[in-house]
Amino acid sequence: MSGVRLLVGTRKGAFVLTSDGSRSEWDVNGPLFSGWEIYHANASPADPDRLYASQSTGWFGQIIQRSDDGGRTWEPVGNEFAYDGVPGTHQWYDGTQHPWEFARVWHLEPSRTDPDTVFAGVEDAALFRSVDGGHSWQELSGLRGHETGEHWQPGAGGLCLHTILIHPDDPERMVVAISAAGAFRTDNGGETWRPINRGLRSQELPDEDREVGHCVHRIAMHPSRPDVLFMQKHWDVLRSDDGGESWHEVSGNLPSDFGFPIAVHAHEPETVYVVPIKSDSEHVPPEGKLRVYRSRTGGNEWESLTRGLPQSHCYVNVLRDAMAVDGLDPCGVYFGTTGGQVYASSDAGDSWTPIVRDLPAVLSVEAQTLQ
């Protein structure tokens, strides 16, 4: 019988939420790694029992946890993320140069085909890869070594590599995104990279055609159409139809085009979800109403989804890695908030129900479809 497993990372531990295919009743397991920040937990598409989690605190640094039994038991694996060679410097908030320093793993992206291969996006921005199930990590330093690297500047959350998209048919081709450097693409397995930010407009940048410096918050892709990418930028929702070579804005009628997460429906590549947030200075839903917006036209035309969501006095945020879809039909959509709620929709967003209401602030949500 089919089911869904949600991997929820919070400020104070991880939670695993499971349901059968009806998605009406949920078991809540956690907190795992209580007291630690879990920036992200993710599952291998090649082995549903293989899970990885990024566990960290300011006191004790970074731990990577791995499960081989679907989250029932975990073991710490390798936690040494050493930059390749002499790390050098990047730009700091005040424009001065600042040494590259590892802070934490923001995002873990397992290979589509090999459970032992997993990519880690880290702060300060770099991409690491493990081919031994997380025991050891090697930097794909062609990214950070790009000629623009010394000009990369952190966003408010740090200089973080938060998005890793692996092409479904060509594993040599990947797209990553860094706040606040922009999006980058490799076509040779991470050896060399190039910025793919043409068409992005950022008011903070005097040169509107600047190659890097864009605060990309999240990029989503539907595996059936890997050349179509959807981006939630600091401001603006954008779309690319050529694998990131060029972008155009599709914010359309959104009440605000600031936000963090963006997700694509599992079966409808033109159906996209965002959660508008009032502004970069306030980070709350417009008008105190928590609304998911759905476009069934690949952008520009958006409808508000509110049934089951608080429509007054709601001032939570939804962070960039905290929205996911499952592969069932109808498509399930899930998101977590900084107020500790995890909302689920089993009808592609038409209606929502809180699975849990009072977790620690939610940092990430991933959805696994179990057969």
Add this chain to the structure above:
Amino acid sequence: MIRVALPQHLRTLAGVDGEVHLDAQERPTQRTVLDALEASYPVLRGTIRDHGTAERRAFIRFFVCGHDISLDPTDDPLPDEIASGAEPFRVVGAMAGG
């Protein structure tokens, strides 16, 4: 025997209850105690001292016999009470973050 008292999160990570006991050392120092601790519990590597530099992480402090020795040279000998196991070598998470 050398006794090491770890903060709760590191005890959980290392899978131990209470203090950790290490083999006796003739002339223990911060460095030799932490080297032995990490050799016995590899999962603690990187959580007390940085990988690579082996420098103490910013929010970690070391106490022996009621004294904060975090800023002392890492190769200074520790008091006899540590060498004899009469007192534990304490690894403490600094109070920070409100």
